[in-house]
Amino acid sequence: MNLYEVVRWGNESDDPVTGGGNGPDTCFLVRASSVDEAAALVDRELARMPSEFVEPWAHVVSLLGTELSTQSDARILRGPYIQHAYGYGWTGWSRNAPGEPWEDTGRRG
Template identity: 60%
Template sequence: MRIFEVIRWGNDSGDPLTGGANGPDTCFLVRADTVEEAARLADVRLAALPHQRVSPWSHAVYLLGDDLASREAPLILRGPYIQSAYCHGWRQWHRNERNDPWVEKPSPDAAA
C-alpha cells in the first residue's frame, strides 16, 4: 500500500477571502494501492460534501510514501482537512475534469 494526499482545489466556504476555488484546498490522506483508487475513495467523500463553489471531485494526487506496516484495505486515514496543498517534490498526478485520466507531472525538483 501507498500513502497519498488527494486534493480538491479550494473549499466550499462562503468567505470571500478564504472560500471557493482559490481558497485553501480540501485534502485527504489516503492509503491505497494506486492513484486511481486513492482518488476514487476521496471522490466519494467529496461528492457528499457541500460543493456549490468548488468541484465535487479531486484534481490532484501526491504520492507521499509507502505504508510498509499495513496490509489492510484502502482507507481514508484523515480528512477532509482544509489547507493549501503544496507539492514538496513528491510524484504528482493531475486531471482537469472528473472523467479525465490521471496524468503524472514531473516535479520541478526533478529538473534541477
C-alpha cells in the same frame, strides 16, 4: 500500500477571501494501492459534500511514500482537512475533469 495526499482545489466556505476555489484546498490522506484507487475513495467522499463554491472531485494526487502497516485495505486515513496544497516536490498526478486519465506532473522528490 502507498500513502497519497489527494486534493480538491479550494474549499466549501463562502468566505470571499479564504473560501471557494481560490481559498485553501480540501485535502485527504489516503492509503491505497494506486492513484486511481486513492482518487476514487476521495471522489466518493466529496460527492457527499456538495458545494456551490468548488467542484466535487479530486484534482491532484501526490505520492507521499509507502505505508509499513500490515493492513491492506484502501481507505481515507485523515480528512478532509483544509490547507494550501503545494506538492512539496512529491511525485504527482493531475486531471482537469472527473473521468479523465491522470497525467504525471513530472514532480520528483
